[in-house]
Amino acid sequence: MNLLSRSIPTQILIIEALFRRLNPNHRIHKDLREEYNRRKKGVAGEKQIDYYLEFLPPEQFYIFRGLRLICDNKAFQIDTLVISQKFVLLIEAKDISGKLYFDESYKQLVCINEDGDQQVMEDPLEQVKRQSRQFVKWMGLKLDVPIEYLVVLGDSRTYIDPRSGPKYKDYILHAHALEEKIQELACKNQKDIFQEETLRKLTSRILTCHNPLSIDPQKTYQYSSADIIKGIQCPECKKFGMERANQVWECPHCKATSRDAHKQAILDYLLLIKPTITNKECRDFLGIKSRKIAHRLLNSMNLQFTGTNKSRIYYKPKHG
Template sequence: MLPEIPILMEQYRALLEILPEQHPEYPNMLTYYRRQEAGRKGEDSLCYYLEQAQVPSLHLLNGLRLEHPSSFQLDWLVLGLGFRAIFEVKSHTGEIYFDAKSHQLTRTIAGVTEGFDDPLLQVDRQYAKMRTFLSDHVIYQLPTYRFVVFVNRNVILRLHDYPEYKRVLTAQQVPSILEALAEQHPPVISEEANQAIAHFLVNNHRERMASILEKHHILWDDLIKGVPCPNCSRRSMNRTRMRWQCEYCDTRSTDAHLPVLYYLALLTGNQLTKRLVQSFLQIESGEATRKLITRAGYVKFGVKKGVYYSHPYILAATKNESGHKSQKSGHKTIESGHKIYKSGHEI
């Protein structure tokens, strides 16, 4: 499964929802999230140009992340019947210069120059890992081209003395590049085989999930507890007669806790404990806490003191193989009729 929003990006968004703005790390987390968001928008903007290519039977895979044995991720992988292409997307603006001798990219904006790693070396390393992955899984190899694409219209590329200039593109060049490659490489595999390869790759996709609280030295006690009101956003709603009630605007809700559960699932590596949930929902009964978790469709793992609960969507996205067998909680996960919160939506 290739999710619309990467799990790592959802983790940072979840953290921003329950991290106080006064926390010293809040500005850094906001900057980090916005940087991820800009990168994602850049990848999304390339989709339009990829789809403009007049080439039949192309499969376009965005954000594919494979582990074999170490992980690698491709911004865009294009699977054709006679060729393949990898596109590394950059959203830089300003004046870009590629230095062939130092293998460095420099960007100049308003007289300020910054240095970055050569993205062509990056995409070449990704290709080498993908080639090994395909070979070890006995998947037919095809000529594979690697490009870096700058999607910001305000970028200025200085490539006059760069020997690999043909592999550095603007987004508008992508359709014609794909059409030229298709003409150069006629089909050698069938549409059915190409579709099967795409399906296999997607099935082997593994989303990255990081321990971001530990990484940024943020304590659980630093986070905001309580269930926010879905109407006025104030905390904390009170649990009364199996409903949540806001003491500020009198809004009542049966599922206001679902966003909090999902945020906690993202921040715990998808291993919710009853004690942690009870603390963040601020309810007195441990048994009521357990019922809220299981009725929300979370999957139970472990026994006795080792019990934890996982969100089924995150399980599917990360392909997280637990050492414990799933136990029946009395409620089905997806087909239970209960709402399961994911990124502000029900699934």
């Protein structure tokens, strides 16, 4: 049973908004592109894993994707958490191409890409083991719960060097082998650990305590509000400056029209400037003068708000 779906990472949404509204010659564009490509590749790997998880019997497994919890005032992220009555499984997703050598002695992963370039990174097995310890502490249960963990590679073409330490063969696998591996773990752990009521309370608590990442985009990506292009972007020619006429937006450059081009602009503001917006701020950002039109446009977004009339504040949609 899927209890927590994986959403588009906030960082990807922010970077896409920056691609739309940051001058192409801005100094951070190269770094943005590199991070964007890396994150999109990671999302693709996670989707591969999600696909094979769909083959599991939904009545036997509770699945949480993109889970973020707080323990002892420290956040930890679990790519995928699978819970059954018999065991708990943490999955660390990796989408790495090339040849991989897992160095047990130094607890590191050596990756050689198609160009022959070598990169050394933290051993992902150590990473998911650390997450499992944090999750056990977070649960705080007086039960001897079997905790399993795996590192799953989303790219089926990734080569695992057989010289890697022997312990890795039980914990590192490709996504296409995931369903069979989980069934193997179910056969290994046959005793029911969780009573139905305990399991229900645990899954409910996990959902309640899920704490999506919140970042300050201007501090994280090193830009200022002054760097952001205002106005409504034409969905056709991508130029800014669409104007309101007869309840539609019209592009003065290509003459294309749109009824809802303002929605992306308002979301861009909430992603890039600050997570709240007022009627006045909306008018300034969209380049319109009418308070009534701004009120109607903001209400069309179904955003949560507080206050009334001129004191009304609208909030960015919750994500993740």
